[in-house]
Amino acid sequence: MRVLVAGGDGYCGWPTALYLSAQGHEVSIADNLSRRSWDEELGTESLTRISDLETRVGRWEELTGREIGVAVGDLTDERFVHETIAGFEPDAFVHFAEQRSAPYSMIDRSHAVFTQVNNVVGTLNLLYAIGELAPNCHLIKLGTMGEYGTPNIDIEEGYITIEYKGRTDTLPYPKQPGSFYHLSKVHDSHNIMFACRTWGLRATDLNQGVVYNVETDETASDPVLTNRYDYDGIFGTALNRFCAQAASGNPITVYGEGGQTRGFIDIRDTVRCIELAANNPAEKGEFRVFNQFTEQWSVLGLAQLVEKVGHSLELEPKLARLENPRVEKEEHYYKAANTRLMDLGLKPHLLNEETVERLLLTAMENRDHIHPETFVPQVNWRRPRYK
Amino acid sequence: MRVLVAGGDGYCGWPTALYLSAQGHEVSIADNLSRRSWDEELGTESLTRISDLETRVGRWEELTGREIGVAVGDLTDERFVHETIAGFEPDAFVHFAEQRSAPYSMIDRSHAVFTQVNNVVGTLNLLYAIGELAPNCHLIKLGTMGEYGTPNIDIEEGYITIEYKGRTDTLPYPKQPGSFYHLSKVHDSHNIMFACRTWGLRATDLNQGVVYNVETDETASDPVLTNRYDYDGIFGTALNRFCAQAASGNPITVYGEGGQTRGFIDIRDTVRCIELAANNPAEKGEFRVFNQFTEQWSVLGLAQLVEKVGHSLELEPKLARLENPRVEKEEHYYKAANTRLMDLGLKPHLLNEETVERLLLTAMENRDHIHPETFVPQVNWRRPRYK
Numbered sequence: 001m002r003v004l005v006a007g008g009d010g011y012c013g014w015p016t017a018l019y020l021s022a023q024g025h026e027v028s029i030a031d032n033l034s035r036r037s038w039d040e041e042l043g044t045e046s047l048t049r050i051s052d053l054e055t056r057v058g059r060w061e062e063l064t065g066r067e068i069g070v071a072v073g074d075l076t077d078e079r080f081v082h083e084t085i086a087g088f089e090p091d092a093f094v095h096f097a098e099q100r101s102a103p104y105s106m107i108d109r110s111h112a113v114f115t116q117v118n119n120v121v122g123t124l125n126l127l128y129a130i131g132e133l134a135p136n137c138h139l140i141k142l143g144t145m146g147e148y149g150t151p152n153i154d155i156e157e158g159y160i161t162i163e164y165k166g167r168t169d170t171l172p173y174p175k176q177p178g179s180f181y182h183l184s185k186v187h188d189s190h191n192i193m194f195a196c197r198t199w200g201l202r203a204t205d206l207n208q209g210v211v212y213n214v215e216t217d218e219t220a221s222d223p224v225l226t227n228r229y230d231y232d233g234i235f236g237t238a239l240n241r242f243c244a245q246a247a248s249g250n251p252i253t254v255y256g257e258g259g260q261t262r263g264f265i266d267i268r269d270t271v272r273c274i275e276l277a278a279n280n281p282a283e284k285g286e287f288r289v290f291n292q293f294t295e296q297w298s299v300l301g302l303a304q305l306v307e308k309v310g311h312s313l314e315l316e317p318k319l320a321r322l323e324n325p326r327v328e329k330e331e332h333y334y335k336a337a338n339t340r341l342m343d344l345g346l347k348p349h350l351l352n353e354e355t356v357e358r359l360l361l362t363a364m365e366n367r368d369h370i371h372p373e374t375f376v377p378q379v380n381w382r383r384p385r386y387k
Numbered sequence: 388m389r390v391l392v393a394g395g396d397g398y399c400g401w402p403t404a405l406y407l408s409a410q411g412h413e414v415s416i417a418d419n420l421s422r423r424s425w426d427e428e429l430g431t432e433s434l435t436r437i438s439d440l441e442t443r444v445g446r447w448e449e450l451t452g453r454e455i456g457v458a459v460g461d462l463t464d465e466r467f468v469h470e471t472i473a474g475f476e477p478d479a480f481v482h483f484a485e486q487r488s489a490p491y492s493m494i495d496r497s498h499a500v501f502t503q504v505n506n507v508v509g510t511l512n513l514l515y516a517i518g519e520l521a522p523n524c525h526l527i528k529l530g531t532m533g534e535y536g537t538p539n540i541d542i543e544e545g546y547i548t549i550e551y552k553g554r555t556d557t558l559p560y561p562k563q564p565g566s567f568y569h570l571s572k573v574h575d576s577h578n579i580m581f582a583c584r585t586w587g588l589r590a591t592d593l594n595q596g597v598v599y600n601v602e603t604d605e606t607a608s609d610p611v612l613t614n615r616y617d618y619d620g621i622f623g624t625a626l627n628r629f630c631a632q633a634a635s636g637n638p639i640t641v642y643g644e645g646g647q648t649r650g651f652i653d654i655r656d657t658v659r660c661i662e663l664a665a666n667n668p669a670e671k672g673e674f675r676v677f678n679q680f681t682e683q684w685s686v687l688g689l690a691q692l693v694e695k696v697g698h699s700l701e702l703e704p705k706l707a708r709l710e711n712p713r714v715e716k717e718e719h720y721y722k723a724a725n726t727r728l729m730d731l732g733l734k735p736h737l738l739n740e741e742t743v744e745r746l747l748l749t750a751m752e753n754r755d756h757i758h759p760e761t762f763v764p765q766v767n768w769r770r771p772r773y774k
Binding site: 108121133154162174175179381 | 465469495496497499500503504507508511512514515516518519520538539540541547549550551552554555556558559560561562563564565566567570573574577578580581582584585586714720768769771772773
């Protein structure tokens with residue numbers, strides 16, 4: 001299968017590109033390398049040292065004989081999108097190429113506007129390019145579990161059958177996203193659903209949970225292929241950040257009560273989910289939604305797990321509660337469905353002490369490169385900054 | 388009350404600005420005059436001759452002694468928004484300033500992207516400006532009944548209480564919009580709801596039905612104050628276009644079966660709804676949704692009404708069915724709630740033969756200015772054009 005991985009230089013995109021290549025698919029990456037420039041903007045960096053994209057794919061070819069094409073460009077550039085789709089003729093287009101940090105989107109007005117324009121326009125360009133040039137191409141789009149928010153009823157996969165005043169319909173699941181980033185994903189979902197219904201496109205929206213862990217078999221196979229490890233308050237996700245905090249002798253910072261419960265997924269499962277979606281494409285006209293997470297954790301539960309494993313490594317980590325910079329419920333009902341990817345064959349890597357230990361050891365090895373000042377949440381949800 | 392009317396040069400905005408001014412409010416208009424340039428782009432024009440904005444407000448002041456301020460600029464220009472909010476310090480901000488044509492948004496990729504960026508970014512700028520500079524200002528935002536689509540259950544006003552698997556929650560009503568324009572309004576609604584919840588802003592989202600009729604008491608009081616009358620296939624709404632077709636001896640064109648049912652509202656009620664919302668502001672933190680229409684009509688029902696009244700004026704109009712350029716259900720359940728504005732005191736002008744006759748007479752007076760070639764739908768929903 002010819003698979004284009006947009007955002008293939010990023011945290012999820014890079015291991016996905018390698019995994020799909022290892023499975024024998026013909027893979028090409030499109031990326032504008034913006035994730036690297038955001039690190040420069042924010043004074044953050046990956047805890048692991050990551051090679052540049054050309055070096056990465058070069059080493060992959062040396063090691064495996066498999067070529068991964070690279071197109072450097074931006075999905076908001078309509079000529080780039082047109083040329084990329086027309087030139088590669090993908091069977092599946094895996095779309096990771098969005099600004100994916102909630103705190104980044106909440107920095108101020110200009111970051112909110114950038115996030116929504118970048119994500120929405122990139123996806124619109126893609127929908128039109130697929131619609132005109134490659135109407136059979138399967139769009140595999142990364143969404144987020146954060147689109148749903150924390151409703152007081154069960155979360156289903158994309159749709160809900162509602163009985164109301166004696167009538168019934170199956171409708172898009174109501175969305176209550178919690179940042180301008182999460183909102184951009186909701187906007188994308190609505191746009192893609194419309195394009196499927198109106199133009200007969202085929203799309204799978206993967207509402208991914210919070211991703212943790214760093215390496216897959218492929219990225220771990222050579223230091224040049226190493227994946228990025230974000231631990232800062234803007235791009236670092238909860239478990240990875242907690243491990244970096246514990247490994248560097250800093251307190252594990254829980255926002256508020258820590259009862260916030262979310263779906264989580266190991267990055268080794270992320271790459272498998274993408275292939276499962278690609279191998280089992282949506283029908284023409286179908287907008288299919290999978291909730292891509294394997295288990296639910298509360299933030300406090302994760303922190304306590306890191307604390308426990310940290311002790312076994314003699315790190316003496318401490319939990320610290322920070323005033324929550326986000327506006328979110330800290331105690332709430334949360335029960336989300338996630339059977340559709342399992343039905344396609346996903347065998348989850350559930351979170352265990354071994355995974356946490358490996359993350360802690362990786363962070364300890366790179367301890368000298370940790371900048372503790374970037375742990376602190378710099379962005380306050382409550383304060384709109386017009387800038 | 389100090390009321391800023393953004394989009395105050397347009398079809399709904401202009402009569403609203405005059406009406407609010409006539410009621411004694413201190414009114415200022417912000418507008419980028421883009422509606423006039425879209426006419427130039429499309430080769431369309433108002434059936435009635437409309438004066439330029441400066442002339443309009445000048446005549447209003449001569450006639451009434453009431454001044455209406457004018458700021459020419461664009462809500463996507465962050466400096467303009469900042470200066471306008473900081474300078475006028477509105478109690479209420481009435482936001483009509485969006486690209487409001489579904490067919491326009493479906494012309495091709497660039498018009499879809501323009502519509503979404505224009506509408507979403509303008510509203511984001513506004514939310515941030517209100518949040519930082521005028522957090523008590525009541526945002527009155529024009530949405531559309533088209534956000535809901537045509538679900539098989541009753542449409543409520545913004546929210547729906549769902550009982551599901553033994554639990555209950557009141558959630559945002561699921562949205563199934565039918566064009567990239569309608570989608571932009573759904574995106575806006577989600578963004579505004581988030582800003583209310585997160586920053587404590589107060590907002591009313593007016594999901595307006597299809598507006599018909601042309602003049603209000605104020606716009607009819609002097610030829611210089613005349614409102615625009617769009618009849619073309621891009622910006623003309625159903626009833627107004629049908630009257631222009633009948634008045635010029637052209638067939639009344641119904642798309643498909645004509646069973647498409649929607650909420651409709653007389654423009655004389657639009658202006659009253661805005662004042663009712665302004666006089667009864669949302670609470671701080673409240674995102675309030677009103678369905679702003681007064682009755683449901685099918686497209687075919689409207690066409691038959693125009694046909695009937697046309698005969699009484701000896702116009703001999705004929706109905707013609709066109710292949711539907713839109714992708715929409717032509718027979719469907721439709722029952723939408725609209726009690727909240729009535730509860731605030733709205734006394735509807737229901738559609739009757741007198742209103743249709745006046746529209747027909749207006750169109751007949753201006754018959755020489757009708758360009759029948761612009762009746763024809765030029766935009767096909769089914770064909771994505773990458774341009």
